[in-house]
Amino acid sequence: MINLCLVVIATQFSETKKREMERMRLERARFQSTSTLASSTNNSEPTTCYAEIVKYVAHLWRRSKRRFLKKVRLLRYRREQRREQKMIAGETIRLNFNRRHHPCCPRLKQVVRNLRNLI
Structure with missing residues (x-):
């Protein structure tokens, strides 16, 4: 008699466990988002606070990098x-030969000589 009661209790427990696990799986699938920061590659295991902070900092870095590059392009x-x-x-663009070459550059000296010869 006791064995029969234990078998019934065990089967009821396993069926209840299956139902609850299926319900939890469906809820996770329903609330799982692929477009937000909250989503991760492995949602079944909780991550540590440190890992979440690192992920958030990486997200902020990528976001600020994109914004910065956009401003530079603009x-x-x-x-x-x-x-x-x-x-x-x-309007003409004035060329400043002194700033195009280093003071010791031989090309600068040649350009200056040519300009002096023209004058």
């Missing part, structure tokens, strides 16, 4: 647009 584009507008308007 600034370069605006500068190029201003140069093109100056060229269209007929």
Whole structure:
């Protein structure tokens, strides 16, 4: 009689456990998000606080890097647009030979000599 009771209790426990595990799995699948920071590659195991902080810092780094590169591209584009507008308007770009070469550069000396000969 006792053995029969134990068998019944064990089967009821295993069925209940199966139902609960299935319900938990469905809930995890429903609340799992693939587009947010909260999602990770392995959601079945909880991660440590340190790992979450490292992931968040990495996320912030990638985000700020993208924003910075976007601003750099925008600034370069605006500068190029201003140069093109100056060229269209007929403004000439003045060349400063002293800044294009190092003071000891032989080419600079040659350019200066040529300019002096022209004058």
